Amino acid sequence: MKSGSNLEKILKAGHFAFTGELGPPRGTGAEEVRHKASFLKGMVDSVNITDNQTAVVRMSSWAASLIVLQEGLEPNYQMVCRDRNRLAMQSDILGAYTLGIRNMLCLSGDHQKFGDHPQAKGVFDVDSMQLIGMVKKMRDEGKFLGGAEILNPPQIFIGAASNPFADPFEWRVHRLAKKIASGVDFIQTQCIYNMEKFRAFIKQANEMGLTEKVYILAGVTPMKSVGMAKYMKSKVPGMDVPDEIIKRLQGVDKTKVADEGIKIACEQIEEFKEMKGVAGVHLMAIEWEHKVPEIAERAKVLPRPVID
Amino acid sequence: MIVAKRKPFDEIRQLLKGYKKVLNVGCGTCVAVCLAGGEKEVSVLNAELDMAGKLDDNPIEIAGITIERQCDREYLEALDSKVGNYEVLLSMACGAGVQFLAERYPQIPVLPAVDTTFIGVNQAVGWYEERCRSCSSCVLGHTGGICPVTMCAKGLYNGPCGGTNKGSCEIDANQPCAWYMIYERLKGQGRLDCILEITPPNDWQNQIPRTVIQPGYSKPETTAK
Missing domain, CATH: 3.40.50.2300 (Response regulator)
Structure with missing residues (x-):
């Protein structure tokens, strides 16, 4: 065991993992976090706590992670390279681990230009690839990036993202290989809608032996509306939404669109369960946390395994 | 210039x-x-x-x-x-x-x-584009002559990030993705192995005022006015 986190145990035991996501509030107070967490408890193995996602200021990821931990849920602490340098990152990791955080997701971060402080200076002292290596060094060598020894090194289960759809497509699997070489333990992918392209990506990863070295959790986000699908297709960089998805949502009665979105997600999850090289699903039900129990039920991933 | x-x-x-x-x-x-x-x-x-x-x-x-x-x-x-x-x-x-x-x-x-x-180039009369951030540790030899520090909006050393959009940067459809360009150029040259290696965290040298003394020269004893 590298970290002993629940997520690590589930994956190591060979169970099909199911993780969720929770966005911290744009303000103070634990109530909103606790409320969102209440829908996820018992439904997911770990919940990603986003870090100023879309470059908009929110409660810090580690603080919201701790609230989630108090609620009996295991957080997956996200950290982006945009907002802090290597000193701040390493000290946050020490603090997070000390207070019980065991999983981390290492990300570059959306560019600050998208968010509510477009004038901000982006840090990017290290990139996501280098952040993975830094956390691994802290854990496995017990050393800071600068080389000094760490007293009681943090034992973190190291995650990262992978976008199988962004250009250049042929390079994406090599980028995955680089993240593995940097020391990543698990991967959560970008939201998948183009199954054909994803199958090609996983096939390539299988052929290169990558899926034996890393746990890949397929990213799923159910479409709530036709508008959301169109927005994801045209406005979200690196997102690949085939027209068939939009047509299928348009083809049902207006009151049934969200239900159809969940149905598509469940069909995807069924396929992922059988797909060689896929170790689980990462469900990103954006501002739709209350729907997670229903989705988990319909996707037949309940009850979640409990491992001592 | x-x-x-x-x-x-x-x-x-x-x-x-x-x-x-x-x-x-x-x-x-x-x-x-x-x-x-x-x-x-x-x-x-x-x-x-x-x-x-x-x-x-x-x-x-x-x-x-x-x-x-x-x-x-x-x-x-x-x-x-x-x-x-x-x-x-x-x-x-x-x-x-x-x-x-x-x-x-x-x-x-x-x-x-x-x-x-x-620091940039002259694309046409009156039209200039940035190309160099004078970081003091040039990586152009491995990146197909395209600077990721300058041309990538996140200055990534191990790109591309997940925001590459049909060859453009996530910040602007008119801004080409540096890493997409690097990939394409190295592929054309048969040199993709250059970016298979992980580039370690950078030793930032532009965080303090820099001085260059070329070989064979030395700092003058007193600065003549």
Whole structure:
């Protein structure tokens, strides 16, 4: 065991993992976090706590992670390279681990230009690839990036993202290989809608032996509306939404669109369960946390395994 | 070359507020080539300032001189006999030139008339694009001659990130993704192995003022004025 986190145990035991996501509030107070967490408890193995996602200021990821931990849920602490340098990152990791955080997701971060402080200076002292290596060094060598020894090194289960759809497509699997070489333990992918392209990506990863070295959790986000699908297709960089998805949502009665979105997600999850090289699903039900129990039920991933 | 652009006219006027005798010093090197602060731009700005002063019933005495390079002592010397006649110096050089001028004449206020913008290339007359951040540790040998520090909005050393959108950067559809370009160029050259290796965290050398002493040279004992 590298970290002993629940997520690590589930994956190591060979169970099909199911993780969720929770966005911290744009303000103070634990109530909103606790409320969102209440829908996820018992439904997911770990919940990603986003870090100023879309470059908009929110409660810090580690603080919201701790609230989630108090609620009996295991957080997956996200950290982006945009907002802090290597000193701040390493000290946050020490603090997070000390207070019980065991999983981390290492990300570059959306560019600050998208968010509510477009004038901000982006840090990017290290990139996501280098952040993975830094956390691994802290854990496995017990050393800071600068080389000094760490007293009681943090034992973190190291995650990262992978976008199988962004250009250049042929390079994406090599980028995955680089993240593995940097020391990543698990991967959560970008939201998948183009199954054909994803199958090609996983096939390539299988052929290169990558899926034996890393746990890949397929990213799923159910479409709530036709508008959301169109927005994801045209406005979200690196997102690949085939027209068939939009047509299928348009083809049902207006009151049934969200239900159809969940149905598509469940069909995807069924396929992922059988797909060689896929170790689980990462469900990103954006501002739709209350729907997670229903989705988990319909996707037949309940009850979640409990491992001592 | 170093590319600059002239400051907004109102900002220049605000900086000059209260001064009656102004010497505008142009620079004949980079900023002249990029049409921001050479001889021509000095005379245009002076004409505008002269006119604005007269219109405001607050005329100023403004003269202009353009030297070969403001970042070189050899050329600054030509100003020694002139600056004493003015209350203030306006410099149309890059930030380095402005500071070198201010260092040479510490009793006289030296004000910038341009914003130094980047190290870049001349794409067409009047059109310049950034290419270098002078990071002190050039990686162009491994990245197909395309700088990820400058051309990637996140300055990633191990790109591309997940925001690459049909070859464009996530920040702007008109901005090409540096890593997409790097990939394409190296692929064309059969050199993709260059970016298969992980680039370790950078040793940032541009966090303190840098000095370069070329081999065979040494720092002068005293700085001649």
